[in-house]
Structures are given as C-alpha cells and as structure tokens.
Amino acid sequence: MTNRAKSVDIIPVDLLLSAYAGGYFPMSDPGSESVQWYYSDPAAVIPLDKWKIPRSLELIMKKSAWKVTSDRDFPAVISFCSQRFNTWISNTIIRSYINLHQEGFAHSVEVWDKEELVGGLYGVHLGSAFFGESMFHHKTNASKVALAALLYNLSGAGFSLLDIQMMTPVMEQFGAVSISRGRYLQKLRKALDNNCSFTPIDNFAEKFVH
Secondary structure, X not given: OEOOOEEOOOOOHHHHHHHHHOOOEEEEOOOOOXXXXXXXXXXXXXXXXXXXXXXXXXXXXXXXXXXXXXXXXXXXXXXXXXXXXXXXXXXXXXXXXXXXXXXXXXXXXXXXXXXXXXXXXXXXEEOOEEEEEEEEEOOOOHHHHHHHHHHHHHHHHOOOEEEOOOOOHHHHHOOOEEEOHHHHHHHHHHHHOOOOOOOOOEOHHHHHHX
16 A cells, blocks of 8 residues: 655655654655655564574575675665666665664665675664565575574564565565554554664574584
8 A cells, every 4th residue: 555656865764764663664666766655454574483494495505605794785785676677666765775774773684605795685673673675686595595594683682573565475485474454553563662683693604504
C-alpha cells in the first residue's frame, strides 16, 4: 500500500525514523526521484527465534574463503543494490540512507572475496527491530551469506524483529513467514520498547563456519 508521491532531495532522518516506527518505508518509482511511502500487508518477517540456514548454504560457507564485515562500505552496498533493472533505489533514496547510516541508524553487511565486494545487504535499526531493505550479489550465494551473518548477529544481540517487507522464495528458505498488518504492528511496538546494539560483524566465516 502507498500514498501519494513527493519529490525531495533528501529524506530527513527524523521523518525516516518516524515512518519506520509506524510501519512505513519509502520507495521511488523507477526512473523517478519522487518518494512514496509504503507498508506491507501482509508483512513478511524472519522470526529471530525460529530462523534457519539452508543446508546447502551451510556446506558452501564451510568451504568458502569469503570474509564478512559490517558497516565497512555502506555507500558501496546501497549503490550496488540500486544497480538493477527498474530499481526503486533512486539517488534520493541513496543519499537519504547514507545520511541515516552516518547518524548510526542504518547498517550494512558486506561479503568480500579478498578485497572484492561480492555481496551484501543493508537495513535500518530501531530499538530491537531491524528493517531489511535490499541485498545484492556479484557471486552466487554471496547475498545469502550476508543474510546468514545478519541473522546470527541479530539473534545473538537480542533483537526481536527482522522485517523483510515482502516474502520471496529465498526468504522462505531462512524461515520467513507472512503475518497480518495488525500482528506486525504489535510486534513492532514491542520491539521499539527494547533497545539493542548492532554489534560489529567481523570474520563471520572464520568464527562460525570453520
């Protein structure tokens, strides 16, 4: 669901945070810098007490030499996420989320093959909620490795909500479920009442996989 579009150069931090706190998120129409506000109904979440890693991905990670980090290169992650056909990530969105990252409310997870950025994701952190926004991969399964690292990180830090906005077959592999708008808002309110720290992700593959 959405409301009318509005053209802006950058979305203020306070407006972005209040929107997420109310269960809304911004997107731009492909080829446009105008911003529209959306909400998902039903919503899609990955329960942080019931998530799973696909067995095939576990086997891949055990053999991988990739390194996983967080917040090492947020601008590159969101830029790569925008480089797809009919993207909703406009320059306005990019500027707004880089600004949100600089204020400490948006985070990235990066997957590196030596010094090459081969996959990653980014999202917004409020209270004990994390709102996943987008993923990308330049090598097969790299975005899934980023998601696996995020799940371990969030669950270990006590987060209670991982909002993924829309269900996809890939998300289902990690235990994602669809819930009603009303139930989502209840979970969101509870998550906003508790504060969790987004702890750095360093050497995920070395620490957990090997």
